[in-house]
Amino acid sequence: MILYLNPFTGLAGDMLLGALLDAGASIDAVRRAVAMTGLTGWRLEAERVRTGALVALRVRIDVDDDATERPASALIEMASRAGLPVAEAALAAIAEAEGALHGVPAAEVHLHELGGHDSLIDIVGCAAALGDLGVTRVHCAPLPLGGGTVRTRHGTLPVPAPATLALLKGALVRGGEAGEAVTPTGAALLRAAGAVYGPAPEMELLATGYGAGTRVLPDRPNVTVAMVGRSLAAPGRQVVLSTNLDDVTGEVLGHVIARAMAAGAADAWATPAVMKKGRPAHVLHVLAPLESAEHLQELVLAETGSLGLRRHVVEKVALPRHFETVKLYGHQVRMKRGPWGVKPEHDDLVVLAEATGRPLRELAREALDAL
Structure with missing residues (x-):
């Protein structure tokens, strides 16, 4: 399935989660995924609210623990228990961005505003909702940047927040009015899902969802719009990308496979090989849906430093499950x-x-x- 997002007034984790639930994702599947993290003292509900001229879905998170600070490593470990690569990748991206901004290794980053229950629930919940909807590719319209300032533990910062800007590298953006239009959580989820920016792709539209934000705007609804559709590409036809690698470590190889899967690959794996002059190597293979092949090709080349790869079209037979x-x-x-x-x-x-x-x-x- 393809997800196309229209961040009409912006994008935050709770707005994205509300839009995905409104488009048909199961709130029970989301609750189960969050429960698997081991997080306690929380309740997740969704309610229909009026925002401007529209009715949209707003998620409500009630917690018994109001702590907002946790080590990023602890949140990543909790998310790993849910078995959702997008959630782990989003939290890792936040840790890397915060670490780079404050001169701290990502493994030692301590999250303040982003370390609470609601951030973990939003991130794990969105990853679970994407899985429940069967989304394999995310597209997004240009994001409004917002403006002004925001108060944080580090004092007053410009909007967009520095962490948000770091996470939006490579995204298409547009000007916006005062206020925080895109949050670090929303930006991290887009990065982790391998979002492609631009116009809506050609697809059969199956469902639409509207996720409500908390701000009340005087002249428009405060919503993120999610459109879920089926690719019009030939069923079963996919692309295999492969490249020989003799100069990357096992850790890098595992990282690339994980990133490819999080970015929409149908599968990714490595096979051992012996190259010229007897050099031990691996051949990295990525099975890509037709609509994600270009994006995954760029990812593989950027992450491995390879100077080229091979592509061939295959027919995939997938039994129902x-x-x-x-x-x-x-x-x-x-x-x-x-x-x-x-x-x-x-x-x-x-x-x-x-x-x-x-x-x-x-x-x-x-x-x-x-x-």
Whole structure:
């Protein structure tokens, strides 16, 4: 599925989440994903509100813990438990941006305004909603920058906030009126999802959602608009990108694979190879939907430093599958069911194994027995 965003008055994490829920994402799927992070003392609701001349969906997060400061590393670790690469990538991008601005390594960044319950819920919730809608590609219209100043723990800062500007590198932007139109959370989610900026792509429009912001504007509704559609490209036709790499570390290779998956790749993997003069190497492969091939090609070349790659079109056969959920030792375990069998999600089993101390293979068997 393709998601096209129209940030009519701006984009914040709660506005994006509201728009995705209004477009059909399951709030129960969002709640389950947030619960998997281990976060406690929160409630997530959604209500229809009038903003200007429109009715839109506004998310409401109630928390028992009003702390707004946490280490970025702690938030990333919590998000990893939900098994949502977009959420991890968004938080990592925030940590990198804040670290660069304040001269602190990303691993040591302590988030102030962005360290609370609501930021983690917005980020994990949006990642879960994108997954529930089956979104593999995100497009976005130019973003309004806003203007003026904002009060933070670091004092008064210009709008857009420095972290927001760092996260929007490469985005298309336009002028805007006074106020914070795009938040760091919104900008980080766009970066993590590999958003492509410009006009709406050619697609079959299936659903539309309106997410309401909290500001009351005198002359217009304060909304982000989400449009979900199906690509008109030939079904099953995708592009394989491949490049030989003998000068990148295993850590870089793993990073590129994770980034490609977060940016909409259908799959990504590496195979060992021996190149000329007996040099050990890897061949990186990225399976890309036709509409994401150019973006993923740029990502692979930029991240690896490779001077070229190969492209060939393939026909992908994908059997239908869906997720079911079982409860085991107080934890939710997702079960992927296809025409010929069912399998528990490995990431969920890892979380459960760490929580219970039980062997992974035994938990896998118990999850199957619980169906």
